[in-house]
Amino acid sequence: MPHRNKVQLEELEKSLEKITEENKNSNIILAGDFNCPDIMWNNLSIKKDAQDPEVQKQLINITTQFGLTQFHEEPTRESNLLDLVFTTNPSLMKTSTNIPGISDHAIIITDTDIKPFYSKSNPRKVYTWARANWDEVNKDIDSLTTQIRNNIQNNQNVNEVWLTFKKHLFASLDKIIPSKIVKSNNRLPWITHKIKKMLKKKQNLYNQAKKTKYWTNYQLYQKSCKREIRKAEHNYINRRNE
Structure with a gap:
């Protein structure tokens, strides 16, 4: 102001x-x-x-x-x-x-002393279009088009036609086009590859400490991780403000 x-x-x-x-x-x-x-x-x-x-x-x-x-x-x-x-x-x-x-x-x-809230997206299916068999896709679409025309001629209502089209289209895609399930990336922007490796090591030390009841190594490394993350966060913010 x-x-x-x-x-x-x-x-x-x-x-x-x-x-x-x-x-x-x-x-x-x-x-x-x-x-x-x-x-x-x-x-x-x-x-x-x-x-x-x-x-x-x-x-x-x-x-x-x-x-x-x-x-x-x-x-x-x-x-x-x-x-x-x-x-x-x-x-x-x-x-x-x-x-x-x-x-x-x-x-x-x-x-x-707050943490950001992330609205996590559910895993979603992604089609690998580059590996699609387009001849088979076109063949299925032609067959589906014929079926939709017949349904319209038989006075099927619009909602039923749409549901039929949607059902058969996705069934065709699932049958012909390879797909994979992907997860959204909600990682903080200052979490580098180095920090990810440190966090993985910290988890391993935690698992060991839980078995052996010897917590010193884990606690020391946990402090190192916190320092590295805080340093990376401050560096990230400073770069954004330059």
Whole structure:
């Protein structure tokens, strides 16, 4: 919000109302440039010499209304705290620090104790069209076309014609064209081949430790994996911000 005004805050309030109505038990994390440097977030008050005090008071009211706690403390432009991080669940927040930015604002890096939710797709069948026997496909399609015409002439209704066409078409594809079952890739983008090998080794060490009841090697390697994953994640984010 480079130019703070009530209209933008009213739109923010509408968005938060919609989110809380549709997801009553969800945790909210809200971050951005709010350009309200005169709010003292430790006691939710405004400095006496504040500019646009009504607008800044409106932001305080919105955060109070939706149970949002401001978590970031370091100034993000000179001595001003302009960029803020709000949450409805402070227990999820670990740290929030600055790194040099590409503009006159610092970049906020906030570490949270949350995991992304992935909507996993079911395995699906994929036809290998390059290996299809097209002569057989055309032969089956010709036969199916004749059958559909006969059904129409016999006054079969549209839904029955469609179901007949669909059933015989897929039966023909399954019979003639090779296929395979593929799974969707939900892997995090910073999980490299090296990390995948480390995770596989970690699982092997876990299996060994479970049998021998000797957990030291597994615990040490588990820490190494966590460090490597966190390092890869930070490097990935930094590259995206360049």
